[in-house]
Amino acid sequence: MTASEALVTFRGVQKTYDGTSLVVRDLNLDIQRGEFLSLLGPSGSGKTTTLMMLAGFESPTAGEICLNGQPITRTPPHKRNFGMVFQNYALFPHMTVAENIAYPLHVRKLPRAELEAKVKRALEMVQMDTMGMRYPAQMSGGQQQRVALARALVFDPQLVLMDEPLGALDKQLREHMQIELKALHRRLGVTFVYVTHDQAEALTMSDRVAVFNDGRIQQIDRVDRLYETPVNRFVANFVGDNAVLQAKVHATNGDTCDVVLPSGERLQGINVNRAGVGDAVQCSVRPERIELAEAARPNTVSGTVMDIIYFGDHLRLRCKLPSEAEVMVKLALGHRAVPTPGHRVHLHAPPQHMRVYL
CATH class of the missing domain: 3.40.50.300 (P-loop containing nucleotide triphosphate hydrolases)
Structure with a gap:
């Protein structure tokens, strides 16, 4: 219009x-x-x-x-x-x-x-x-x-x-x-x-x-x-829930980039603001987009389940990463295998749903 x-x-x-x-x-x-x-x-x-x-x-x-x-x-x-x-x-x-x-x-x-x-x-x-x-x-x-x-x-x-x-x-x-x-x-x-x-x-x-x-x-x-x-x-953090990870850009490739977490783990995501190699960035992914993986695979970070919170229509896992960052994961009720607190998990963030911000 x-x-x-x-x-x-x-x-x-x-x-x-x-x-x-x-x-x-x-x-x-x-x-x-x-x-x-x-x-x-x-x-x-x-x-x-x-x-x-x-x-x-x-x-x-x-x-x-x-x-x-x-x-x-x-x-x-x-x-x-x-x-x-x-x-x-x-x-x-x-x-x-x-x-x-x-x-x-x-x-x-x-x-x-x-x-x-x-x-x-x-x-x-x-x-x-x-x-x-x-x-x-x-x-x-x-x-x-x-x-x-x-x-x-x-x-x-x-x-x-x-x-x-x-x-x-x-x-x-x-x-x-x-x-x-x-x-x-x-x-x-x-x-x-x-x-x-x-x-x-x-x-x-x-x-x-x-x-x-x-x-x-x-x-x-x-x-x-x-x-x-x-x-x-600002919009990513203000509108809806977000899992947020601090990282540095390792390589760029058109609309995407590879980042390195403080723990050394590497992830790929959408390079929203055209960050350059070496830039400190924030990686954001919605909690419902994070998947529990059977084992380490591309775009996966490891973490430990600290707490399980019941929300009525879904569960949330509060997980701590090696870098001390905390990530919330949203699971549908009836999820086939809900880990218990203290359990080590692999968290997969699909690259198309991970957004990287300067």
Whole structure:
């Protein structure tokens, strides 16, 4: 999709609060019409500031934000026509559920009949059509979150912005709401921009994820590509679990390279950042990609099982290598031969799944 077809574009956007340190640096981003885009990153990475600039609650220090090709950098929040859902729900306690949902329509001075029809539709959308006369204090956190979502959707916005909206919910309810939100997005086709620091949440719900760190987007990609092919150390370590080994490059061969571990063992992997011979590198492989080998073979390291951890749907072996590095290995339940603690094992990392980063 070209920039002209994108719903929202950020071009050269920067933000500083003190005039010296940049919270967001030279941000160029296209948000596609109808997509579910998550902004993922640790605290202070710039993701929430980016969302607040898009909402109009913060102004960029430099650069331009456009909606449908038209600049909105100086358009006030109430004229952008975006739905917004916050972590604390921000419901009016003295209003009923129906009154809370109707509030954006009152502000827009809709005729009463149209207003009531839209509120009814919004309540049905979030499966709360029998709860319109309740007050927020009479509802659970998950129900309040649905009301906040219905209020954000009731006026048919072209964009819905969400800032950690499920952060206050317990794990089981949060996972249930993730599935509901994704299904709702598919049904409505509205563009969602979602801020989270929870990597699993971002992978579960999104079409694409933009990973932020230090005010910059480190990688923006489809969720499967983000997980399988991280472009640098930060993304590899922040998104998903990783077995990490320190090594030095021994030889390079096009897109691959051979590395030597401190123990002298040699491995081959994908040379992501074009490391050269002698460079100190980090080798990363997902725990579920590591295989228990019968004996030493190419791309194998030896280790000792320190611990076996039961996760319900899988087992994890905590293994220590001769270099003192620790590696987690994920095994499916029912694996034919699970070693016991103290057992020596051979760990095979397929070269196509080992990524080498400068």
